[in-house]
Every structure is written in structure tokens, then in C-alpha cells.
Amino acid sequence: MxxxxxxxxxxxxxxxxxxxxxxxxxxxxxxxxxxxxxxxxxxxxxxxxxxxxxxxxxxxxxxxxxxxxxxxxxxxxxxxxxxxxxxxxxxxxxxxxxxxFCDPLEYPLGKSRISFERLREVAHLRARTNTFGAVARVRNTLAYATHRFFQERDFYYFNAPIITASDCEGAGEMFQVTTLNLENPPRDPERKCIDFKQDFFGKAANLTVSGQLEAETYACALGSVYTFGPTFRAENSNTTRHLAEFWMIEPEIAFADLNDDADLAEDYLRFLFQAVLQERQEDLQFFNDRIEKGLLENLSRLAQAEFTRISYTEAIAILEKNADQFELKPHWGADLQSEHERFLAEKMFKGPVIVMNYPKEIKAFYMRLNDDEKTVAAMDVLLPNVGEIIGGSQREERLEVLERRIRETGMDPADYWWYCDLRRFGSVPHAGFGLGFERMVRFCTGMTNIRDVIPFPRTPQSADF
CATH class of the missing domain: 2.40.50.140 (Nucleic acid-binding proteins)
Known part of the structure; x- marks a missing residue:
């Protein structure tokens, strides 16, 4: 037509x-x-x-x-x-x-106001409402702007595998993929456990928690790549901030250090804010009027904002001076909580903050060990009203250090032989970060629940549609 x-x-x-x-x-x-x-x-x-x-x-x-x-x-x-x-x-x-035609007695989206909770039960229809139609358009604009940003900077779009035998985070909270008979799985008589050698892939396999490790392989051949795809976490978290299935943007850049990584993150965030302000004015005005007062002003400010950079040690010192304001007391060696992150961004610096060089014990094995042997070249980008929006690091390019770090986290370097090969054959300094796409959509719309910024949310006890 x-x-x-x-x-x-x-x-x-x-x-x-x-x-x-x-x-x-x-x-x-x-x-x-x-x-x-x-x-x-x-x-x-x-x-x-x-x-x-x-x-x-x-x-x-x-x-x-x-x-x-x-x-x-x-x-x-x-x-x-x-x-x-x-x-x-x-x-x-x-x-x-x-x-x-549409029967008004059967149609769940009548003239009366419907709660977001009820709309999650009819998620197949909620895009017809003003709010969720606007969310979909903002989401589309941010997705297109993401591709535009990286393509204009000579990045290659990399399709990371969905099924993997590697755990990028080392957390173990992964969804298992198997074709074995769950009622009577084959057993390994010696190890007295399930024999995954008889499974489809000949080993235990899972849904990916990140495409980072695979993206590094292409960055170390093509220079700069980025992923944009679904990732999965089997965390039993029923909160407004967590999903079991969500989308991640993960750029990886060769011949780069942590400062280069932070520069890229700053430019990317500004680009997204500018794009959504320019292209989705009507929808943002709706969110500003109906969902979050001051949203437009906040986005406009961030689109031009300077980012403050501080070390983790400096951040802890600031937080300890204001410890009476927090439910969870900050101390060196502990990860920053959301209340700590928001204090830094909203009250201390009143703008975006990049915290760098975290203790190695609270970060992943692939992050580059600093010369002090206590911290790694990691960063978190913090925004007002949300806290962490980006996490990244310079990757460990020294083979012997990487293998040692893998062992320290209780894993076997042999399981990551292909990842270690990048350090054996022409290793280069490289860095990257990850941004949870739904958190960005949530931030740009003011929606309070992350389940309302993805078409069909996957959460504990919920996989409808």
C-alpha cells in the first residue's frame, strides 16, 4: 500500500x-x-x-x-x-x-488510564500507547545513533556469538544451553557429574554474558570493532534495574590505553544525547511533561558536559568524608554502591564522572594490572540520577600476567587458550567498554523500571510472549 x-x-x-x-x-x-x-x-x-x-x-x-x-x-x-x-x-x-474492527469490550487498551504494571501483562499491545510508542522511537534513535557513531569513526560492526563456553565475567551466573535429556542426563562415572561430552557441543555451553572476549580477537586484527547484541545474566534479581536478557554495546580498540577508552566513552555519550535531542523532540517533551520533570534540561546539559576524571582512591577518600550520608559505608577495597556513585555525580561534581583504577580484587581477570600491583586499569562512567552507565578497562596484554590473573580467579588458562593466543602472537595494548543499552534508554526517557524500555522483558519467573 x-x-x-x-x-x-x-x-x-x-x-x-x-x-x-x-x-x-x-x-x-x-x-x-x-x-x-x-x-x-x-x-x-x-x-x-x-x-x-x-x-x-x-x-x-x-x-x-x-x-x-x-x-x-x-x-x-x-x-x-x-x-x-x-x-x-x-x-x-x-x-x-x-x-x-476492534471490540471495545475485549480490547485492553481503552480510553481509561492503564498502569505500567498492567501493560506488562499485555506487552504485545503496549506499543500502541503514547508512552510505549515514544519509548520505541527513542530506542530506535539511540540504536541508529550508536551505529552511526562507530561507523563514522571507522569501527567495524562485529557479531559476537550468542552461545559460548567462556564466562567473560567469571561470575558463573549464566544460562545453560543443552540438548541432553534433563530427566535422565548421561553421567561421568569417574567424576560423578553430568557428562557434557555427550552434549551437542561436546562441552558445557551457555548463553553469553558479554561479547567482549570475542570482540578483542577482531580488534587485534582490524583495529577497532564494536558489538551490539543481546546478552544474558541468570541473576535472580527482581528489581527495577535488572533484566535477564538485555542488549549491550561493546567497542574494542587496538593500540589504546585507559585514557583513550575514556575519551571514546565521553564522545559516545555526548553523541547519543545530542542525537536524541535533535531527532526525538516531541517524544522527549512528552517524557519531560508526563514521566520525569527536568528530563530535557538534564539531557541538554549532558550533551555538552565536561566529564570529571578521578581515581578510585580519590573517590573513596571523598566518600569516607561523607560516610554519614550512606547506608553502606565506603572503604578502600569495596566496590562502589549506587548511592556512592550518585553522590559523586549529583552532589560532589554535579555532572558526569569517570572513576578510574579500581582494586584488582573487585574487577575481572582481563583488566590490565597497574604498576602498583594493587589496582587495575578499569573505569566506570557515572551519570547523575543513574550512577554507572559504562564500565570498561584497558585489557591485559601481557601473557604471563593474564595467565596469573586467570589462575587467581580460580579458572584454568587452558580454557582460554585462544584468548591467550592474542598475547602470544603480536600482542598490542588495547581497551574497551560496555554500555547496557536498556539503561541508556531508561535514562533518556525517565522511565523508572527497566522492564518498560525493552519490548518483551525477560525476568525471573517471566518469559511470556
Whole structure:
């Protein structure tokens, strides 16, 4: 079907021009004068297009008066100036074709306000609401801006595997992939455990928690790469900040140190904020008015902000001086909690902060050991209202140090032979970071629950749709 998007019709002032539009009815108002007003939305923008449906239409009584919210229609008509305030144009219908009726008694998205909790139960329909349609458009803009940012800087898009036998984080909280008979799995008589040699891959396999290790292999051949794909964590966390399935952006850059990594993270975040401000003004205004007051001001400030860089040791010293403000007391050697991160970004520096050089005991094996042998070249980027948004590091490029760090975390370097090969054959300094995409969408929309910024959230005891 050849049609004009409603967002383009609303921008047109070519009165008298003919247009075909299609979408879903939001409301129908009948006039005593013998015509009806239909509010139509096709998802291309937040605003609806008003359709003037006259009683002279051949299907006015038989079909138009049976239209309710959720019904789908195609309209052919003439663009005219609207006499109503707040809507410069409307479409005077020459014909209306009903594509699908919608029973108002069955349709869960009526005129009444519906809670976000209820909308999660009908996630297959919630994108038709103002809020979730706007979330989807912001998400799309941030995704496209991500690809644009890295492509313009000569990065290659790398497709990391979803199924892996490696645990990047060393945390063990992974979803297992198996074709074994779960009721009677084969056993290894000597080790007295499940014999994964008989499984599909000949070894235990899992859904990936990160594409970083694999991305490093291509960065050490092509120079700069980035991943953008789903990752999985089997954490039994029922919070507003955690998902079992989420999307990650993970760039890896060769011939780079921690400062280069921080520079890239700063530029990337500014680029995302600028893109969403330029391209999603109407949706952001909606979020600013309905979800989080001050959102637009915050995003505008961050789009031009300078990032403060401090060491972990400096951060702990600041936090210890203000320890009475925290439920969990900070001390050197402990990871920063969300309340600590937000204090640094919101109260201490009143802007984005990059904390660098963390104790090695609280960071992953692949992070480069600093000369003090106590800290690693790691960084976390902190934003006001959210805390950590990016985590990254310079990667350990020295083979003997990497193997030692793997052993210290209770793993076997032999399981990471291919990863160690990068250090055996032409090793180079390299660095990278990871950004949880849903956390960025949540930040840019002001939505309070991360389950509301991904189409179909996967959480403990929930894998519907």
C-alpha cells in the first residue's frame, strides 16, 4: 500500500493535496451535524492526525460509526487547514476502508488510564500507547545513533556469538544451553557429574554474558570493532534495574590505553544525547511533561558536559568524608554502591564522572594490572540520577600476567587458550567498554523500571510472549 506517514502529513501545509494514510483509531467523536472526528495514529510520531469523516461516505453508518479505539483503517482524503486550536491540519476523508474492527469490550487498551504494571501483562499491545510508542522511537534513535557513531569513526560492526563456553565475567551466573535429556542426563562415572561430552557441543555451553572476549580477537586484527547484541545474566534479581536478557554495546580498540577508552566513552555519550535531542523532540517533551520533570534540561546539559576524571582512591577518600550520608559505608577495597556513585555525580561534581583504577580484587581477570600491583586499569562512567552507565578497562596484554590473573580467579588458562593466543602472537595494548543499552534508554526517557524500555522483558519467573 502506498501511504504517507502521519508525521509527514502533520508537517505539510500543501492544502488541497491528496494523501493516503493508515493506522489505528485512538478516538472517535460524533457530531450532531452528521459527521465524525477520528484520531488516527500510525506509530510514526506521538501526535495523532484528525480525520474528518462525513456522513456522505457510503460506509458511514455501516462501518464508521462502529469504529472504536484499536480499529485499523486506511483513509484517502484531502489535506485542509484545521479550525481547531493545537492542530494545524486535518484530513478530509474521501474514502475510509476498515481494515480491522476492534471490540471495545475485549480490547485492553481503552480510553481509561492503564498502569505500567498492567501493560506488562499485555506487552504485545503496549506499543500502541503514547508512552510505549515514544519509548520505541527513542530506542530506535539511540540504536541508529550508536551505529552511526562507530561507523563514522571507522569501527567495524562485529557479531559476537550468542552461545559460548567462556564466562567473560567469571561470575558463573549464566544460562545453560543443552540438548541432553534433563530427566535422565548421561553421567561421568569417574567424576560423578553430568557428562557434557555427550552434549551437542561436546562441552558445557551457555548463553553469553558479554561479547567482549570475542570482540578483542577482531580488534587485534582490524583495529577497532564494536558489538551490539543481546546478552544474558541468570541473576535472580527482581528489581527495577535488572533484566535477564538485555542488549549491550561493546567497542574494542587496538593500540589504546585507559585514557583513550575514556575519551571514546565521553564522545559516545555526548553523541547519543545530542542525537536524541535533535531527532526525538516531541517524544522527549512528552517524557519531560508526563514521566520525569527536568528530563530535557538534564539531557541538554549532558550533551555538552565536561566529564570529571578521578581515581578510585580519590573517590573513596571523598566518600569516607561523607560516610554519614550512606547506608553502606565506603572503604578502600569495596566496590562502589549506587548511592556512592550518585553522590559523586549529583552532589560532589554535579555532572558526569569517570572513576578510574579500581582494586584488582573487585574487577575481572582481563583488566590490565597497574604498576602498583594493587589496582587495575578499569573505569566506570557515572551519570547523575543513574550512577554507572559504562564500565570498561584497558585489557591485559601481557601473557604471563593474564595467565596469573586467570589462575587467581580460580579458572584454568587452558580454557582460554585462544584468548591467550592474542598475547602470544603480536600482542598490542588495547581497551574497551560496555554500555547496557536498556539503561541508556531508561535514562533518556525517565522511565523508572527497566522492564518498560525493552519490548518483551525477560525476568525471573517471566518469559511470556
Amino acid at each position: 502506498q501511504r504517507t506517514l502521519i508525521r509527514n502529513v502533520l508537517c505539510s501545509r500543501d492544502f488541497g493535496s491528496q494523501h493516503t494514510v493508515a493506522g489505528w483509531v485512538r478516538t472517535r467523536r460524533d457530531s450532531k451535524g452528521g459527521f465524525s472526528f477520528l484520531e488516527l495514529n500510525d506509530g510514526s510520531c506521538l501526535s495523532n492526525l484528525q480525520i474528518l469523516a462525513g456522513a456522505g461516505l457510503p460506509n458511514y453508518k455501516t462501518e464508521i460509526l462502529r469504529l472504536h479505539p484499536g480499529a485499523s483503517i486506511k483513509v484517502q482524503g484531502k489535506l485542509v487547514a484545521s479550525p481547531a486550536a493545537g492542530q494545524p491540519v486535518e484530513l478530509q476523508a474521501d474514502s475510509i476502508t476498515v481494515l480491522g
